[in-house]
Amino acid sequence: MRKILIALHGDEVSPRFDLTREAWIGSIHEGQIVRRRNVVLPQASAESLCHLAVTEDVDTLVCGGMEDEFYQYLHWKRIDVIDNVIGPLEAVVQAYTDGTLTAGAVLPAQGGGPCPDGNTGTSA
Amino acid sequence: MTTLTTEAPALSGVLGAPVAAESLLDGLPWGVALLDADRRVVCLNSRGEALLGIDVxxxxxxxCHQVIRSERCFRACPLAPPGGADAEDAPVDVRCPVSQETDIIDRQRRKVAVRACVVSLRDLNGxxxxYMEVLEELQHGAIPDQEATELAVLEGFVSHSPVMQPLLSAMRIIAETDSNVLITGETGTGKDLLAEGIHKASARSGGPFVKVNCGALPEHLLESExxxxxxxAFTGAVSDKPGRFRLASGGTLFLTEVGDLPLPLQVKLLTVLDDQCIYPLGATRPVSVDVRIVAATHRDLEAMVRAGLFREDLLFRxxxxxxxxxxxxxxxxxxxxLLDHFMRRMAAATKRNVKGFTPDALRLLCEYPWPGNVRELRNVVEYAVHFATGELADVSSLPASIVAHRQPPASFPDSLGRPTDGALQPGHQEQAPGPEKSGAAERTGKEEPLFLSWQDKERHMILKALEQTGGRRQLAADRLGWSRSTLWRKLNIHGLV
Structure with missing residues (x-):
């Protein structure tokens, strides 16, 4: 069983780790989510979120932009950090359970309009 | 003027033919993102790509908040609908440009201070x-004024020496040009400081100053860097990386230890200097860059050219x-x-009441050849400030490597400009070179031992302070410049309790 923490902003991955006020914590066993809950922080703080990740003993943390200082700290604490992720929560969880979630992933969101040059701006 | 969106973004009605938006936006020294009415990115210029670390x-x-990721996006987005996130009726009309200082986190996990300005884009009917969002990178949180810039440049080099004056004069002249600069000099002489000084005094001071140590990275990483x-482009390249050349766009790229640049990369660098464009690994199109190159090395490049280790044409460039x-x-x-300068700085930084050196220590320091130059001198002063037990740092406060270079004494006033003390008496001038004696050692006639580690030195200082204060710990702590609890902790560490 692996435990994952996703920094949230609304229904999507928070673009900034240090400005995140909500986290989704889920336990995944054999590709299925066996437990999930949302944690709301009293205030946005990278330190609080790091503390939460360590005390919850998560294996993987998913977020958008994160400063190197916190990335290195979590890495030192043996937490896999998948950062620079863009996408809605459900798509990110699905990609993680499928084993396809990587740093810098941009996952499809509802209503993503195409670019003038035809690029949809979405990639796996 | 209208925006055409048939094949590539373009502007028409200004010149005889439509102008490619890319050529217009890429010429700007700021990151620019064009957003549609739903606040989704439709265009990003090359400076924006470099600043944010994301390709268009x-x-x-x-x-936009997923791309720009500024602190303002979370606190006070000027484009947020008045009715909240769910109110998506019509785009917010920003009639006056809204400019704020904020920060972003780029894809290299760096927090960068920026000034973000956003303004509405209108059709012919108004x-x-x-929207257009403009991101200007801030240097040290604010744009320095001219006076502050000059002060910073002058502050970098502390010198009254006549041999430095031509360099300082040349530095100001060179800063006003856009020519490539090659800085040579021994290690620790201040080549980095000079490069940064040139950048700060130049017209590119508003742009980034990006430093690359050519000797610190292996060849394949250096090319990507x-x-x-x-x-x-290669295994592990999970996302685009702009590279230092693009990060330095509009500013200065400082290539330190350029003599250590591998030969294959020297060819590539030569191409960049010739064509003003780069080819990122795996790219099919060149990317134009506007950077000033300042290179530095402590090596003899002419000798390296003769030995076939450095390209002659690159040296000429x-x-x-x-x-x-x-x-x-x-x-x-x-x-x-410099001793006085660093002594003042270190004493203030460490909050120690050390005001200078004893004449003996000063004589030793002035006679030392300083193979590590200013860097070594700064480190020695820092060491002395830590180990000084009184207002003046004596010879016992200096590292063993300095003391080992001791020469026969000569007359020097002390660093506070006070009359010379007993150290300059005839009896002392006859002192032969040999192991250093501290003031206390001279008084007692005992030789001061040389210490090879901090631990030994610290233990000796503690014992000496306790001896001088008759074992009274509070007085000893005061004498050492420590709190009583620090002394107690160190006594435990050294097993002196």
Whole structure:
């Protein structure tokens, strides 16, 4: 069983780790989510979120932009950090359970309009 | 003027033919993102790509807060609908540009201070149809004024030596040009400081100053670091990387230890200097860059050219203007000046009441050849400030490597300008070179031992302070400049309790 923490902003991955006020914590066993809950922080703080990740003993943390200082700290604490992720929560969880979630992933969101040059701006 | 969106973004009605938006936006020294009415990115210029660390193909179609990721997006987005996130009726009309200082986190996990300005884009009828967000990178949180810039440049080099004056004069002249500069000089002479000084005094001071140590990275990493790469260019390239050249766009790229640049990369660098464009790894199109190159090395590049280790044509390219920083031993009078300068700085930084050196220590420091130049001198002063037990740092406060160079004494006033003390008496002038004696050792006639580790030195200092205060710990702590609890902790560490 692996435990994952996703920094949230609304229904999507928070673009900034240090400005995140909500986290989704889920336990995944054999590709299925066996437990999930949302944690709301009293205030946005990278330190609080790091503390939460360590005390919850998560294996993987998913977020958008994160400063190197916190990335290195979590890495030192043996937490896999998948950062620079863009996408809605459900798509990110699905990609993680499928084993396809990587740093810098941009996952499809509802209503993503195409670019003038035809690029949809979405990639796996 | 209208925006055409048939094949590539273009502007028409200004010149005889439509102008490619890319050519217009890429010429700007700021990051620019064009947003549609739903606040999704539709265009991002090359400076924006470099600043944010995301390529335009990935950014297009994404909500602006996922691309720009500024602190303002979370606190006070000027484009947020008045009715909250769910109110998506009509685009917010920003009639006056809204400019705020904020920060972003780029894809290299760096927090960068920026000034973000957003304004509405309108159609011919004046209706708001999108937005333009401009990101200007701030240096040290604010744009320095001219006076502050000059002070910073002058502050970098503390020197009254005549041999430094031509260099300082040349530095101001060179800063006003856009020529490539090659800085040579021994290690620790201040080549980095000079490069940064040139950048700060130049017209590019508003742009980034990006430093690359050519000797610190292996060849394959250095190429990616300098020129960037595209996603999938090689195993592990999971996302695009702009490279230092693009990060330095509009500013200065400082290549330190350029003599250590591998030969294959020397060819690539030569191409960049010739064509002003780079080819990121895996890219099919060149990317134009506007950077000033300042290179530095402590190696003899002419000798390396003769040995076939450095390309002669690259040397000619870099060697447009050459500045040589003299070693400290040739800067007459600067050693004393720098000792006082760093003593004041270190004492203030460490909150120690150390005001100078004893005449004996000063004589030793002024006679030392300083092979590590100013860097070594600064470190020695820092060491002395830590280990000084009184207002003046004596010889026992100096590292063993300095003491080992002791020469026969000569007359020197102390660093506070006070009359010379007993150390300059005839009896002391006859003292033969040998192991150093501290003031206390001279009084007792005992030789001061040389310490090879901090632990030994610290233990000796504690014992000496306790001996001088009759074992009274509070007085000993005061004498050492420590709190009583610090002394207690260190006594435990050294097993002296």
């Amino acid at each position: 193909a990935t950014a297009c179609g994404l909500p 209706k708001a149809i999108g 300098l020129f960037g790469h595209m996603r999938g 870099l060697n447009v203007v050459r500045l040589h920083v003299p070693p400290l031993r040739e800067r007459e009078g600067d050693t004393r000046l």
